[in-house]
Amino acid sequence: xxxxxxxxxxxxxxxxxxxxxxxxxxxxxxxxxxxxxxxxxxxxxxxxxxxxxxxxxxxxxxxxxxxxxxxxxxxxxxxxxxxxxxxxxxxxxxxxxxxxxxxxxxxxxxxxxxxxxxxxxxxxxxxxxxxxxxxxxxxxxxxxxxxxxxxxxxxxxxxxxxxxxxxxxxxxxxxxxxxxxxxxxxxxxxxxxxxxxxxxxxxxxxxxxxxxxxxxxxxxxxxxxxxxxxxxxxxxxxxxxxxxxxxxxxxxxxxxxxxxxxxxxxxxxxxxxxxxxxxxxxxxxxxxxxxxxxxxxxxxxxxxxxxxxxxxxxxxxxxxxxxxxxxxxxxxxxxxxxxxxxxxxxxxxxxxxxxxxxxxxxxxxxxxxxxxxxxxxxxxxxxxxxxxxxxxxxxxxxxxxxxxxxxxxxxxxxxxxxxxxxxxxx
Numbered sequence: 001x002x003x004x005x006x007x008x009x010x011x012x013x014x015x016x017x018x019x020x021x022x023x024x025x026x027x028x029x030x031x032x033x034x035x036x037x038x039x040x041x042x043x044x045x046x047x048x049x050x051x052x053x054x055x056x057x058x059x060x061x062x063x064x065x066x067x068x069x070x071x072x073x074x075x076x077x078x079x080x081x082x083x084x085x086x087x088x089x090x091x092x093x094x095x096x097x098x099x100x101x102x103x104x105x106x107x108x109x110x111x112x113x114x115x116x117x118x119x120x121x122x123x124x125x126x127x128x129x130x131x132x133x134x135x136x137x138x139x140x141x142x143x144x145x146x147x148x149x150x151x152x153x154x155x156x157x158x159x160x161x162x163x164x165x166x167x168x169x170x171x172x173x174x175x176x177x178x179x180x181x182x183x184x185x186x187x188x189x190x191x192x193x194x195x196x197x198x199x200x201x202x203x204x205x206x207x208x209x210x211x212x213x214x215x216x217x218x219x220x221x222x223x224x225x226x227x228x229x230x231x232x233x234x235x236x237x238x239x240x241x242x243x244x245x246x247x248x249x250x251x252x253x254x255x256x257x258x259x260x261x262x263x264x265x266x267x268x269x270x271x272x273x274x275x276x277x278x279x280x281x282x283x284x285x286x287x288x289x290x291x292x293x294x295x296x297x298x299x300x301x302x303x304x305x306x307x308x309x310x311x312x313x314x315x316x317x318x319x320x321x322x323x324x325x326x327x328x329x330x331x332x333x334x335x336x337x338x339x340x341x342x343x344x345x346x347x348x349x350x351x352x353x354x355x356x357x358x359x360x361x362x363x364x365x366x367x368x369x370x371x372x373x374x375x376x377x378x379x380x381x382x383x384x385x386x387x388x389x390x391x392x393x394x395x396x397x398x399x400x401x402x403x404x405x406x407x408x409x410x411x412x413x414x415x416x417x418x419x420x421x422x423x424x425x426x
Contacts, residue, residue, distance in 0.1 A: 098323075104310065133309070148351070153271055154374065209233045210379055263286065307378040
């Protein structure tokens, strides 16, 4: 055990202590949404709202529920800071938080710790939503959270340049790399994603593994399942840096850095989230690509690839004293009408299947059909109560391979050892 703690550092210790202290799901989490009790004013807690998507929704609810009004409590914008505050509150079994907007990767940890109320699935229209999105709210055969929005990666490309060259956008990595000389001829770099040592690297690594037909963990997050697909995926990324198809500055790219590089005309291809579309088509002196951008699903090794799932879920605290109101607000907040308003305002991906064919939304966001295609084959990142340790281990070894400090084979072998220790030591 000391060797393991030394590898994963302080974050891993904190996660293990929290999980050990809280144990498994409590009886308060097992009653289902139908067993929720208590009504009255509640607090909805989520990361900082930079788009203004919550006020109108809350205003509508409050106008119809004078004795059960919702107050918005905003946490920091950064996901790690949000998680820290959620964990502090829930570990203390505080009733201050009633409904929580949580990242999809936290569902298993929060549910396993007994911090969430299990929802009565019969009360929610899950059959009308994208199954991969709904599945991000499930853990151990129970529904713990409802998708407010979902998310998947897309490949943005310079349509003007490919059209001029008489080329089609790539469906495979081989096709993508074969187009890199076209980028060089136009004075730009070929491809980038998010490769800094943070959650975005886990996403990009997972997509590379999935592109080769593999996965990261299996058996409910207890065993590593990397093997040859992980080596193939990581080798592609590492060779991209080595051969110059991925520019060296991309080792520092998060979402915004990569978006700015693409929009300034430095990249021909970019893996990023759908929010880039609106910005890439906005009038801005710094935007050099307006009207020049195309979108296709992520490439794979033998055909289209598979995106990592992102998104935000709404969950009810197991410690709320007004769970009945909290459940009803969750139903309201995630309904189709509010989802359509949210998508129109933010450009985020809806969980409701029908909205991908909604004429108003498709006119404003023409990438929706392509995004739906990608989301139907998208996969969650490792579903495990020890996700923070898992993602830290992935980032350490994947980053070392991209920098040339480890071979992809060695990085995957080291990663496998760490993930097995995490899965079996939980």
